[in-house]
Amino acid sequence: EIVLTQSPGTLSLSPGESATLSCRASQSVSNSQLGWYQQKPGQAPRLLIYGAFSRATGIPDRFGGSGSGTDFTLTISRLEPEDFAVYYCQQYDSSPWTFGQGTKVEIK
Amino acid sequence: EVQLLESGGRLVQTGGSLRLSCAASGFTFSSYAMAWVRQAPGKGLEWVSGISGSGGWSDNADSVKGRFTISRDNSKITLYLQMNSLRAEDTAVYYCAKMFYSAPGTRGGMDVWGQGTTVTVSS
Numbered sequence: 001e002i003v004l005t006q007s008p009g010t011l012s013l014s015p016g017e018s019a020t021l022s023c024r025a026s027q028s029v030s031n032s033q034l035g036w037y038q039q040k041p042g043q044a045p046r047l048l049i050y051g052a053f054s055r056a057t058g059i060p061d062r063f064g065g066s067g068s069g070t071d072f073t074l075t076i077s078r079l080e081p082e083d084f085a086v087y088y089c090q091q092y093d094s095s096p097w098t099f100g101q102g103t104k105v106e107i108k
Numbered sequence: 109e110v111q112l113l114e115s116g117g118r119l120v121q122t123g124g125s126l127r128l129s130c131a132a133s134g135f136t137f138s139s140y141a142m143a144w145v146r147q148a149p150g151k152g153l154e155w156v157s158g159i160s161g162s163g164g165w166s167d168n169a170d171s172v173k174g175r176f177t178i179s180r181d182n183s184k185i186t187l188y189l190q191m192n193s194l195r196a197e198d199t200a201v202y203y204c205a206k207m208f209y210s211a212p213g214t215r216g217g218m219d220v221w222g223q224g225t226t227v228t229v230s231s
Binding site for chain 1: 143145152153154155158167168169170203207208210214215216217218219221222223224
């Protein structure tokens with residue numbers, strides 16, 4: 001099983017600032033089959049990034065993904081009020097399709 | 109409109125059984141792998157089970173192996189999760205989700221999610 005470790009657990013930032021979220025895998029994720037999701041309270045998760053760096057349909061370009069192998073990053077430039085939420089990475093390279101434990105981006 | 113609608117969640121006693129359903133619409137259901145993902149109160153997302161479009165492949169998380177079974181009926185455009193020997197730690201919101209393909213044979217992530225159905229296991 002591929003274990004995903006996200007850091008930091010919580011990120012306290014102000015609107016307009018940039019956020020950098022990390023996701024580290026216990027073994028290599030081949031073909032960059034890794035995605036990032038955003039979840040707001042009381043809502044289902046929403047796919048932001050797939051294939052490590054491709055934005056899903058309708059996702060603004062202030063969201064960017066990068067990385068390969070075991071180290072992946074989600075960058076949110078110019079945080080908007082609606083971006084404060086919990087973010088999860090998930091690998092779907094091999095079953096079980098595991099999630100990281102999440103990073104909460106909160107308003108400072 | 110692409111949509112997933114879960115049902116079947118309720119309060120059930122420890123050791124009991126429950127079957128969740130997820131009705132799909134707006135896409136060619138049989139062409140896509142599907143999954144169940146759960147979220148315990150105040151906790152993160154946990155992938156529970158996945159199944160291929162044909163139903164020929166399926167897998168479960170270790171935490172539910174031997175107790176939960178994922179299945180699908182492509183003629184009814186519905187995904188199921190049979191949950192047996194339920195424990196308190198199975199209490200969660202259960203989401204069904206569709207796996208899309210960014211290229212032939214290359215999974216792209218879960219692009220459509222239902223609103224979730226709540227399972228509460230209590231003695």
